[in-house]
Every structure is written in C-alpha cells, then in structure tokens.
Amino acid sequence: MAKWRALFCLAACLYPSALAISTEQFDEELTIRPLPDGKVASTFRFTTLLQGATPRDPQSLGGDDVSQHYTVFPLALGQILREYAVTELHLSLNAGKWRYDRWGLPKELGVGTGAELWAWMGDTEVTSIDKRWKGLRNALAGLFCASLGSLDDLRTTSPVQTFQPEGDLPDWDSPHDVRHASLPSEHVCTENLTPFLKLLPCKSRSGIASLLNPHRLFDADWHGMGVHVLWREKEGVEVRLTFQSVSDPLRSGSRQKQDWSLHSLFGRSIERECPVAHSSRVLVALPQDQSYSITPEPPLVETEWAVFDTTKINMPLNTAMTWAQNFEFPTEFNGAPLTVKRTLRGTSQAYGQLSITVQNRLSSELPVLYLETMPWLVQFYLSTLKASIGGKPHALSNLTYIPAIPHSRPTTFQMLLTIPAKSDLEIVLDVNKAFLLYAEHPPDAQRGWDLPPAILTPLVPIANHSTGQLRIYTPTLLVDLATPDFSMPYNVIIFTCSLIAFLFGNVFNLLTRKFVIIRVGSDKTT
C-alpha cells in the first residue's frame, strides 16, 4: 500500500511539469551554405517557444512576480527577463568582419563586430528604463561571462527607427522604448559559449547542439553567437539562441576543393537526437551551377535546400558534400546589393575625416537609413558634411542628431540616404578626436579605441530578404587618440603648482616689500 502511495505522490509531483511540457516547444535547425569565395557558412538556430506567455508588465515590478516553472525554456534567462521586465532582447557577440560583398546577407542579421545589446522595455515610474537597462546588462554580463557591463552610458543610445521590434509590443499603458549599446572591442570565446550551451535543453550532448565544438567554432574565419527574445501576440515568448560561423574548407592542407562534412567543419557528427526537440533539421544549400554529390542521400529536397530530419534519419549523421571540380576563385562577386565602406582619414591625433561610401548595385533607387552611434571620443562637425555621387553634390535628408556629451553620452546621428540605381554615394565629414583624462584610457592605451559599426537600414525590401527589417553593419574603426604620459601625474602636479606658486610669490613679494636705497661700492668716507 505504501508503495502505491509513494508512486501516486511521485505522479502528482510530475504532473505540473508534464503539463508545462505541452506549453513549451523546442526546435533546432542547422543551415549550411557554401559561399562563393570557397568558405562555408553555418547557422545554428535553437528556438524555444513559451506558448501563451506574456512579458512582465513593468507596472508590476514593485510587487512579487508569478513563480516560474520551466522544463525546456532556460530558467537563468527567464529570471533575468522577468526581473527587469524586458519585452524584447537581442544580444550578439561576434568576432571578425562579415563580408557582405562576398558572402551576401547573413541568416541572422546581428553581425556587427564585438558585442551588441538592444532591448525594448516598457517605461514605468516604479523603476526607470535606464535603471533596468543597467541591471539587465550587468545580469547578462554575469550570465554570458562577457564584459557587457561596459555597455554603460558612454555607449547607450536609443535609435528607435533602426531597431524596430522583431516581435510585438504589448499594449500597456506605459510606452515602450529601445536601448542599444555596442562594444566593438569585446572578444568572443569559449567562456561565452559554455553558458550559452547551458541554456539549451540537451546542452551539447545530443541533437544539433552536439556539433557546437569550441575548438572548431572559434577557429572559424568568422563566428558569432546571438540570444534573441521576443514576444508574438498569438504565440507567446520566443527565445532564439543562434550561432553562426564561416569556416574555410580550403584553408587546411593541399585540398583544392570546397568539400566539407559535418566532421570536417565541427570535428564531430550528430550521434543521437535531442529527445525534447519538437523538430530538428539540418538544411544544406545545394549549388545550382556546379556538379557535386551529397551524402547521405537527402530524404527531402525543398527547392534549393536538402533537408535532413535528425528525428527520422539513421544516426550518426555526418552530412558531407563533395565537388567534382577544383574550386576556382571567382573574379567578381555578386554579394549583397548594398555595400558600405567607412574609413577614418587623417594622420593627426587631434582631428580627421570620416569617409563613407555606400554602393547600390540594384537597378532601382534605394532609400537607406544610416545610423551612427559614436562614443564621444570622436566628435562630428555636421557643418562640414558633404555628400556626392561621382563628384556631383547630393542632398541628404531627415537628419537626426543628438550631440555627444564629453565623458558621457554618445552621439546619435541618423540620416536618410537616397542612392540612385547603380551608383556610389560618397559622404565626408570632419571629426575631432577627443583628449581623455589619464584614467579614462584603457591599460593598452596606445592600441587605440574601437569605434562601433554604423548601421544601414534599407527602407524598401531588397534581395530575397523578406522577414522584417534588414540591418547592414559596417566594419568597426580604430581611432588613435593622443595619450598623456601615464607616469607623470606627480611631476605635472609638482611642476605646474610650483610655477603658479612662483608667480604668486613673486607678485606678492614685489607688492609687499618696501623699496630702499642703499649705498654700495667704494665709500670714500670710510
């Protein structure tokens, strides 16, 4: 009898969690795409959907929150989202420069170098957005072992037009606002991947996530991870964990072919499926104009994609693609229809010139929103802003400018560029380089400062990218700021104070002491 009772209790305990499973859905997907320049882009996507859930209303921040019970949904992330009442959150940590001209548009848009965090939050009188933003970045810094705490007021801006929410915003009384910050000098490595894997239900033990092998991922030419949280009114809260990498199969050895396999890319193959995954697919882009062979034979081919469902296929899965011919490096690339170059010119450490070239390869006019969120270190002179196409002046419109505050707020500068078909728009702008307090310099002061990427947002859909808003990041810049002598504080204080004391002493000496006439030299009377 006691045995039956214990079993009943166990069943009763398990019941709520069993109920919870039905409201959580975990999907995983790996997309592999050979690139025109011989590299291979892979994108991991792990999507957890908390059905019917809503973000926390910031009005309820003062009181107790509802208790959180998840089975698949990452609790560590869920707690942060509830604690700071975050409606939508996007974090990306990338290393390297995404080459739009060769690789085209990425699967996941957030490819700016370094760390980038942006979040939509409801405003409330209980706790201000800025206070919660500070808490959020510190909590995420702790969770992902990244220096996100440095995304402070020096780097935080609120560019609403470029960072439109990907999901929906709840219809609360309080308005929503966005906070954005990027830290281009942040490096991504194993210590960020480990906590990332812990958020997955199967960790890296089974399913597609077992391919996330740090030795290979961080060896790739480009790699980056992302955490995206958004809310869809009809579905619920969605957490999308992504990892993108661009590997080079031609790099190793004397191979002349673009051949790759899961094992060659990640050093592993998928040994077993993730049991909680609702769907688990490996998608491989099939080349259109070259002869190749793919193993194992794909069970399903959707237009240009071979689809492997790991829940239905024989394990282990080691998808491989081999080409018949040697790889030939193309002379011309047909990458993204919109590319941008940004350089900082000038040799002086006091001033320079920012030069931006935006190229429109489309055969139609393209309106693009250009956004700079520049730290105060580089100061813009908008009065010197000049735009030209082939030497002819070109008008810019819809300028939005929030000037920086020295030692705190960054510049937010946004303009609308209308680029005619098949032309290059050149923009030049004089800039000043700031002089910092000696304590504001980083320990490796001579290295310079990384400046965050500028972001272009086409206002009409381009290429075959249809899902929402597109963002194109420029590469980061390095600015060389003048440094003081770091060993000199005492000397400078002593020299300057001495000089002032000397002047003061001299003036008061002259003013206060009495003038007297005295006899000197050969005195005839004595």
Add this chain to the structure above:
Amino acid sequence: MPSAKTQLVQAVLTWDYNLIFPCLLAIRLLITLTGVQSILEKNHQLTTPLTSYANLQEGIYLFNRGINPYDGGYFRHSPLFLSLFSTILPNTKSTAYIIWTLCDGIAAWALVQIWRARQGISTSSRDLLITTSYLFNPYLVLPSLALSTSTFENTFLLLCIMFASQGKASFALLTLALLVHLSLSTVVLIVPVILLLLSTPKSQLASPHANPVDFRKGLHLLGEYLVYFFILIFTSTLIAGNWNWVSQTWGTTLTLPDLTPNIGLWWYFFTEMFDHFRPFFLMVFSVHLLIYIAPICIKFQYDPLFALFVLIGITNISKAYPTLADPGVFLTMISIFPELYPYFQHPIVTTLLHLHASLLLPLFHQLWLVQGTGNANFFYASTLVLACANGAALRDCIWAGLRIALGPEKEGYIVVQE
C-alpha cells in the same frame, strides 16, 4: 597741385597716422589672401574649444536647423555669437576675414586712444608704433588669421579700457559686461575698470599717493554694470531657449570638460589629475585668480590703468583656455607704458624666453600629435616655458611700475627691496 604720389610720400614722412592706419589694415587683409590661414585654423595654440571658428560654424549650423547647440555637444561659444552670425553678420569665410581684421583695427585704434588719454594729448609720434605693435604682433595676428574669437575678446577689452579712460562710464561698463560674458575669467577686471572710471588714466606711477575712492559712486557703477550683465544673460537665455548655455560656456571654464591642449597651464594638469582631487584643484585654479584683485588694486590705487594692465597679465597666464592672443594683448599693452622701459630688470631674458617658447610650441605640438615622435610632455614643457616667459614679463612690469617712483639710479647707490 601736388600729385597723389608726393602727397603719400609727404604723409609717410610726416607720419600722418590717419593715412597710414588704413594702409596697415589693408596689409593685414592682404595676408589673408595668401591662404596661410587654412593651416592655422585647427592649431591648438591659436584656437581653443571656446574660441575656435570650426566650433562656431558647427553651432550656427545646428542653431539654423533647429537643434539646440547647447544640449550636449562641443559648442561653447556665447549665444550672442549665434544670433550675431545667424542674423546680422554674413557667415562666410571671406567676410569673416574682413570682420576679424576690422576687429583688430578697432582694437588697435582703441589702444591708441588709451595712450592718448593717458598722455592727455590728441596726437603723438608714438601712435604709429602702438598701432603697428597691435596689428603686427604675431601673437595677435596668428589667432586672428585662424579666426579665433579671442580677437573679439581683445577688442572688447581694449574698447572697455578706452571708454573707461575717456570717462564714458556707460559704454565702458557695457563693453565690460560683454567681455565678461564672453570670457568669464575677465571678471577680475571689474574692480580696476570701476577704479579707472572714478579716477584718471594719467600716469601717476612716479608719484604714488593714497587715492581715496568714492565708494558710493563705485557701488553705483557696479550696479550699472550688473544691470548690463543681467540684460546680456537674459538675452542669451532668450536666444538659446534655455539655461543650458551657462554650463556649456561659463561652466566649461570652471569644470574643464574639454582637455584639448592649449598654451595654458590647466589642460595637462587636469588630464593627469587624480579623480578625487579634481574638484579641489579646479576650485583652487579658479579662485587663485581672484586673490590678486585686492592687493594690486590697493597697491596701484593711484594708477588704476596700470593695475588693470597688471591684472590682464595675470589673467592671461592663468585662464583655463588661453590662446596666444591673450599674452599677445598684454605684451602689446606694454607699448603704452614707455615710462617703465628704463626700469626693466631683465627685458632680454623675457624676450628670449618668449622666442624660445614660440619656437618650441608649434614644433612640439607637431611632434606629439602629427609626427608621433614626441609625447605630451614635450608640448607641456613648452607651455611651461611660455608661462615662465609671461611670468617674467609680468614680474618685470610690476617691478618697473614700483621702482619708477624712486627715480633714476645714482652712482654708488642701488635700489633693493627690504
């Protein structure tokens, strides 16, 4: 009828000041045609964040587009400049050179008027020398070519002294209010200007005596000054739309948020200053200037113009964002005190120090920021040399101003301080 040529020759021979003065101005304008100014414009010795033409242009650009230039940013000029250049004055480079040269012309003319008032004469053979020493002093020409707004400050300074010397109280106080509005550190000049209005600009250095001040009249003048000053504050607030301009202009000279190098003593000191001592030393550096007012005004009560001159020298060494125009105006003003010359102790040393500093400053600035072969200490050291040179000039002037009372030295006797 004599030809124009012979007339000109005659004028030169007789030093006809009224004819030569426009010629000198024309030569100044011709210098701007050489295009030398484009390399001077961003020079840190000639312009500071508070006086730079590029910053002024940026502010006007934002102002004309409805963005308040005082909401953050680097615009630190007075709102009066904003309204002036966006309404009355044309805002192009070529007209700017004419305006700046005209300002220098007015300042040089004012300096001559001060000299005449001090001597109590209507014309003298020294006029031309004084004009030339202002219009062709490299310390004053170069900032003017770089379109630094310190040219305006110097013009207002000399106009203020001129009106005070001529006893035109209202004009003097109005220009003084403008001057203090543009450059907060000139607040130390209020007391000597009022003393000058109560007394005479005539040289009294040789005969020191107590000069009782009519305090009631002094307070009356101070009240009038404050009225002008508050009118300017009110106007500025109307132009700027809010009070942010106060922290962006005057606040900058007190809290030093912009550490762009200049020829002064503040920038490197506060670059290197430890964070927790920063407010203390900012206070010390600001208040330090005020210490000099009372002793100098008391000691030279019999010659307030000289007290004013000494205080200008002190301000220009220790202001937060000086340009070369600041020591320049002090050095040029020495020309209206020729009675001091026999009593200078070390004019050669002062000259050589200035020569040394003016050669080192551009060289070390270039080495540090452009060539990258020198470091910040190089430029800092040359600013120390310049401060020593200014200090030496100031010390010698004070010495001579006091020593003159004892008359020429006789053989077998020397004059010392007890």
